[in-house]
Amino acid sequence: MRRTSLALAAGCAAALALTTSACGAGGGGGGGGGSDSINVLMVNNPQMLALQKHVGEFEKKTGIKVHFTVKPENDMRNQAAQDFQNQSGQFDVATLSNFEIPIYAKKGWLWSLDDIDAYKKDTSFDQSDIFPSMTKALSSDDKLYGEPFYGESSFLMYRKDVLAKAGVTMPEHPTWDQVAAAAAKVDGAEKGMKGICLRGLAGWGENVAPFTTVVNTFGGTWFDKDWNAQVDAQPFKDAATFYTNLVKEHGEAGAAQAGFAECLTALTQSKVAMWYDATSAAGSLEAPDSPVKGKIGYAQAPVKETDASGWLYTWAWAIQKKSSKQDDAWKFISWASGKDYLKTVGESDGWSTVPAGARESLYKNADYLKAAGPFADATLTALEAADPDDPGTQPRPAPGIQFVDVPEFTDLGTSFGQDLSAVIAGQKSVDAALAAGQKAATAVGKKYQGS
Secondary structure (H helix, E strand, C coil): CCCCCCCCCCCHHHHHHHHCCCCCCCCCCCCCCCCCEEEEEEECCHHHHHHHHHHHHHHHHHCCEEEEEEECHHHHHHHHHHHHHHCCCCCCEEEEECCHHHHHHHCCCECCHHHCHHHHHCCCCCHHHECHHHHHHCEECCEECCEEEEEECEEEEEEHHHHHHCCCCCCCCCEHHHHHHHHHHHCCCCCCCECCECCCCCCCCCCHHHHHHHHHHCCCCCECCCCCECCCCHHHHHHHHHHHHHHHHHCCCCHHHCCHHHHHHHHHCCCECEEEEEHHHHHHHCCCCCCCCCCEEEEECCECCCCCCCCCEEEEEEEECCCCCHHHHHHHHHHHCCHHHHHHHHHHHCHHHCCCCCEHHHHHCHHHHHHHHHHHHHHHHHHHHCCCCCCCCCCCCCCCCCCCCCCCHHHHHHHHHHHHHHHHCCCCCHHHHHHHHHHHHHHHHHHHCCC
16 A cells, blocks of 8 residues: 655655654644644655645634644554553544554444544535445444545556557456466567566565455455464465566566566656555656556455455554543544545635545545546545455454554554565465465464464
8 A cells, every 4th residue: 555655745744754743733743732722643755745835724714723743654553552542631633544553442442433522513524425435434332433525546557659559458357367468478578678666665664565366366365254374375375476487487577676666667758557555656657747648447355256456555543542531532523534625725725635535425536536637537436346245255353454453464464465565575385375375364363363
């Protein structure tokens, strides 16, 4: 998934990347503040930083002062985990993903929005406009615990001109076999161009994210419904063999070290003809200064045994259970994830910069569709098809499409991602990687069996 942006905004973001200090409207950082203020911890990507520029509108309207603490992703996640686990109450609101929110909810660290008076009385937010897949991903035990600021799925991006010249027609809903055949045909279509880019860089949020969607559609799973590890089962092995062979034979140069950023650069610089990854990448490919603007086609995530295989990810707002300012916190979330905020950003900063992928109505907005025309429909289709509870061919013990939503998956996924990267680099066999993964997954599964 695209968990961080490619570049940080100027000014405050540059300082944050070096010092992880706080900045933003109202000054100050976490903690402190009066009765009419809230403390917000958030990740330092451009969309979040833009929020600081506009928050004066919210403060003027509500009289609620917002103190931001903004940090790089890993630092932000660590601080949120510490603060919410300890229920220290330093932050009222934090940006969490659909990975953390169900976990934190089960541990009792978050306010359920359904239990907040301000949420229940809010007639303008329009929860029904939030993509159902997002609402489901941010819920636990039929209660809602977060609201998406923006979201993404995954799809296939390809050079229309290169494929056309090679006589390849890419379907709107391709299979992985069709994609592999196309990659072989366009490999070398231009000097220095490879057929496809697939992440090889190790990490539960790097190579394991796209790889797990391949596992799902090949009929595999990390665990069956009873938490029995399935890493060494045939469908998982078929997916691993397919993925690693495809990237070794027709993938990008230095594939074992290539993640989201490297693949984006490779497609932008015409070093690959295709790329399977996050829908959020399309905005960069279609940017005014992109050398491939207008040359890219967008198809749904490739499949084998399922109807869809795109992942689901969102940066969302959640309220710490320790906070006694839950009503004010909701008012902030309602504004930040509301329809009017999208209009504010679109009219002041440009519609191509709005936080997309959260609200269905954005994909009916003529101004947005004009700016995002090449990829808006494909993104909408992917988001609507994503189902975190049923992403494969058999029941799962925990939600998640490109991950398994339990705390242990960060270590399990990263460890397996290192082995997967080693297979791509020719340093390990698929069987050896699967054996190690099965052992690690079995240890995780035993923690949940009988619980």
